Amino acid sequence: MSYHILSIDAYTCQLSCERGQLSCISDSGRQSIPLEDVGAIIVSSFKATLTSNLIIEAAKRRIGFILCDSHKPAALILPADRATDTATLRSLATMPAHLKKRLWDKTLSAKCGNQAELATAWNPLHPKIEEICAVATSRRPNREADTARLFWSIFADTFADANFRRGRKEEGYNSLLNYAYAILLSSILQKLYALGLDPAFGIFHQAREHAAPLAYDLMEPFRPAFDANVARWIRRGLEQDESPDSISEITREYRRHIISTLDAETFCRGKTTTIRASLEAVCRSFRQAVLSHQSGPYEPWTISTIKWAGS
The missing domain is CATH 3.100.10.20 (CRISPR-associated endonuclease Cas1, N-terminal domain)
Structure with missing residues (x-):
């Protein structure tokens, strides 16, 4: 087949x-x-x-x-x-803790690195750029949280205001981000199911009712790709003198804009491709790692070549 x-x-x-x-x-x-x-x-x-x-x-x-x-x-x-009872499912369900840790470390390094790359593209002269780059490549226990704190601070100073706080239940530009992440989650779930990877078995996020921990895990490095296009939308609205409330509306045009993120040109595994294809490539590499019981085949995605990251 x-x-x-x-x-x-x-x-x-x-x-x-x-x-x-x-x-x-x-x-x-x-x-x-x-x-x-x-x-x-x-x-x-x-x-x-x-x-x-x-x-x-x-x-x-x-x-x-x-x-x-x-x-x-x-x-x-x-x-x-x-x-039921497939080799992939058995391998996911019985994955040892040390392998989960190695896979998650690779995922986290990609996510933090992507956030630092994107923040630098947004605002290279921001006073926190040096710090976020250092934190993103460190081995400190709170690396993810510290990188995110700096990332959203730079986002706020560049596109929003000092009062912006990132949170699913917060208002303002958070509605744009929430919708973007919903599109990302749906897209990665499609790939996981198509490849026979049960999203209920994650490597870091915890299982709970109606949750998909593995999808939450593997989507992390891709979040900045969608952050980049959200920021692009905000910048365009500000340049047209639109109000923050108007920019934050989930319009049909915004939905089309965010879905187009999946077709953005990027670089993955040695060739030019799209975010959509990169999602599949990453899920395939993860599946290979699961079946081989080794972290080596897994290749998280990096944002460094996405063309509109800083525009």
């Missing part, structure tokens, strides 16, 4: 199987691809119909479906032999 992840997001479409070919009919016409080239199918269409024959033929080839509601995974259709 191939491991290509096929994403279908046409507003309305009809999916079927004919002679081993997945057929998709939408407003763009008819397209087809051999099922043998597909590893998983993500359906984000608002109105999509699937034939039972397609589901059965996909199951024979051990292909899973991820059905999304507003881009967030809502249901899984898995082959019977993939639903």
Whole structure:
């Protein structure tokens, strides 16, 4: 079986199987691809119909479906032999503490480094730049919290005001950030499910009801990519003399702006690609690390080459 992840997001479409070919009919016409080239199918269409024959033929080839509601995974259709007791699930569930620590250390280093890179791109002359760069590369116990504190302080001085506080329940620009992170979470959940990684088994975040610890873990280094595009939105609004309240509204234009983050050009694993593809590449590398019981294959993403980070 191939491991290509096929994403279908046409507003309305009809999916079927004919002679081993997945057929998709939408407003763009008819397209087809051999099922043998597909590893998983993500359906984000608002109105999509699937034939039972397609589901059965996909199951024979051990292909899973991820059905999304507003881009967030809502249901899984898995082959019977993939639903339970897979090697990946066993490896996740029994991962030793020392391996979790090494994987989390790599994740945390990438996140803190990304925040320092982005803060420097935003405001290279800010008096806290030297400190955030030093903290981000340190081994101090509170590195994540200290880097975040400096990062949001630089963000406030550059785009907001001294009263800005980052928090999910805070007001102002926090609404823009909350929406951006929701898009990021949904996107990484899609990739995890498609690759057979159960998000309930994390390496740092704790499991709780209706939570997805592994998604919260792996999305951390990508947060600054979305912070960069939120800041870009704020800067554009300020240049147009819009009020902070107006800028903070979650409009249709803002939703399109943030979703476009997934298609931003970046550099990952030696080649130019997109954030969307980088999400998949990181999840694949994590899966390889889990199955090999080694941290080496895991390669978190870094922000250094995202083109609009400082604009």
